[in-house]
Amino acid sequence: MGIFKGVGVSAGRVLGPVKQMLPAVVAPVAGQTRASSIPAEQAIAALHTAADAVQNALRQRAAQLSGDAKAVIEATALMAADPMLLKTAKKLIDNGLSAEVATWQAAEGIANTLQNLGGAMAERARDVFDVRDRLVSELRGEPAPGIPVSSEPFILIADDLAPADTATLDPSRVLALVTASGGPQSHTAIIARSLGLPAIVAAAGVTSIADGHQVYLDGGTGVLDTDPSHQHGELAAAWASKVANLTFDGEGRLADGRRIPLLANVGSAADALAARTAHAEGIGLFRTEFLFLERDTEPTVEEQVRAYRAVFSAFADPISRPKVVVRTLDAGADKPLPFLAHSAEPNPALGIRGYRMVSQYRAILTRQLQAIALAAQDIAVSVWVMAPMISTAAEAGEFTALCRAAGLATSGVMIEVPSAALSAAQILGEVDFASLGTNDLTQYTMAADRQLGALASLNDSWQPAVLALIQLSCQAAAIDSSELGVCGEAAADPALAVVLVGLGVSSLSMTAHALPAVAAALASIDSKEAVDLAALAVAAPDAITARRLVRERLAILTEIGI
Structure with a gap:
């Protein structure tokens, strides 16, 4: 205590x-066999019934959610009926084990494999254990843990x-x-x-x-x-x-009047409506993978158009034409698409994901860009499109060409790997804008899996090395007169938002809940103070010191209790 x-x-x-x-679900007795009176076929049928029940329950939860929460639950629902899990459990049942033990051991094997792979795949092991517990609870007729x-x-x-x-x-x-x-x-x-x-x-x-x-x-x-x-x-x-009582009036600015648009990260039409209600000035990150990850088949162009139009319509305004930044499909590695063949990768965090994945399946990206262009027709928003996981200027140029071919006038990229930050000048020469993805940029800069609690001190966007890469990207954007925003989680930290502005970013995008606090922090300082605070953070010896030095100079944080 x-x-x-x-x-x-x-x-x-x-x-x-x-x-x-x-408490977690109690493990069944190791090696417990089926009762002689229970045929293997009956035990296997019970397992499939349990899998269907768990998947349906999770899908019902997902239907009540939106954005990140919805995507997470839908991915877990897919795992509840994972063919590898059920196939492995079936073999163990055929060998005489009970359905509970077979399910437990099959899940343990899959989870251990994921943990040994490390990186982003290791995170999925927690999901496997969750599904295992739900399946075993269902087989026992007990309520699921929660x-x-x-x-x-x-x-x-x-x-x-x-x-x-x-x-x-x-x-x-x-x-x-x-x-x-x-x-x-x-x-x-x-x-x-x-x-x-x-x-x-x-x-x-x-x-x-x-x-x-x-x-x-x-x-x-x-x-x-x-x-x-x-x-x-x-x-x-x-x-x-x-x-x-903390509110956002819809206009992010510093004390000296410098405008810093505050946008929202969304993953669905419901998210977009909530962001508009919170007075977000636009959408800085529209995650589109929610349409793809929950399916066994690729969504049609028509289905995509309907989903995208619903998000665009939430911000439609014929006078201001708010910006809506659409990120193309960010899948692969730890977010495999069920309708595409994929093989295990020894280091998925460094594997085929984001633009790397869709470049191998060019038709999927082409159809998505076509759907975005069709959805944007006759809706009073300014649609910008960006690609995730860009590493080179050549990839950026290739993506711009695809956007132009689809009739999309404004193309950009995510800067979320060190190579993109280091070559930001060349990359920005190929696109119209860029957005910093601070989550992955931190993970890759510090070589620290962002899901591991043991590495939490390293996996911190306050790390001076990460801030130095952001500063380098901002300097390149200033020379090129390009817009460079932030759509990673760092933008939602009011103190770090001040530092990012001081480094030179032109806009910030975050969860809608963070808008009032970030707006208050920005309004409490002027441009020079922001630059001075950014310099303090970059020069600090570590993330803890950087955060402390900045927070000590932002009295507004104490006033509003953050």
Whole structure:
């Protein structure tokens, strides 16, 4: 007990009772065989029935969600009926094992393989364990593990959370989220930010805190205190009051009047409508893979047109014609497309993903660009299109040519690997704009898997090396007079947003929940102060120092409790 320190991934100050995640499913007895009275065919049929039930339950959850949460649950639903999992379990049942043991062992084998692959594929092991537990619970006729039920709001603590659990957190019941493991770019962190829940990850030891114990949590600093004081209560009350009154008027600016458009990251029409309600100035990142990942067949051009038009229409305005930046399909490696053949890769994070994947299946990209162009017709928005995982100027030029052929006038790329940042001048010469993907840029710069809690200190966009690469990209954009925005998670951190502006980025895109706090932080400083703070961060010896130096000079963060 005492003070626990982790990585703050979503700001906010909260005081409340703890509830620990419900216990995991108990493993079946190893080697347990089928009862002689149960034929293998009957056990296999029970397994398929369980898989269908789990998949349907997850799909029903997904239907109630949108954006990141929806995509995460849909991916988990696909895994519940994974042919490799079911085929392996079937063989074990044929060899005499019970359905429960066969399912458990089959999942263990797949998860171990994913963990040994490392990188982004290792993250999928947690999803496999989640599906395993749900299947075994279904076979036993027991409720699936999940978030505890409570009539009173609580702070949820877990070793880690499965994507299916994180995506369905009820913010009216869960005050905040703390995990003992996980990293700042894990599913838990990303979805907590999208829900606006204060959250801390990689806080070792927190699972020892007893249910009902009152704690104080600061999601900005990553501190949890099990002996809260009267002052902590005042801080929590002040944060709740200020965050309720914090709004965004739809125009991001510095104190000296310099305009910094604040845009939203979206993954669906529902997300786009929520972003418009939050007064986002446009869409800085429209993730399109949600249309592809949940399917066994490629969506038709017509289906894509309908989905894209629904997002574009949410921001249609004949006077301002807001910007909508569409990212083409970002799949492959850890996000395989079921309708494409793919093989295991020894290092998926460095493998065939993003533009690399669609360049091998050029027709898919061509049809997507055609659908985007058709969807944009007669809708009062300015549609920009960008490709993910671009590494060279040649790839950027190739993508621009494809966009032009489809009738799309504004093409861009994601700068999310070090080679793109280092050659930003050449790449920007081939496109109309670029956007920094800080999640992957940090992972690749620091050679640290963004899902591993043990590497959370390295996998931090405050790392001076990452900021130096961003600065280099900004300098190239300034020389080329190109627009360079940020659509990674770093843009949602108010203090880091100030640094990014000081480095020279022209716009910021984030989850809609982050808009008011980021707008307040920017409005509290002028252009010179932003540049000075950016210089402090780049020159710092490490991420912790960089964050501390900047936060100390931003009084607004204390005022609004972030």
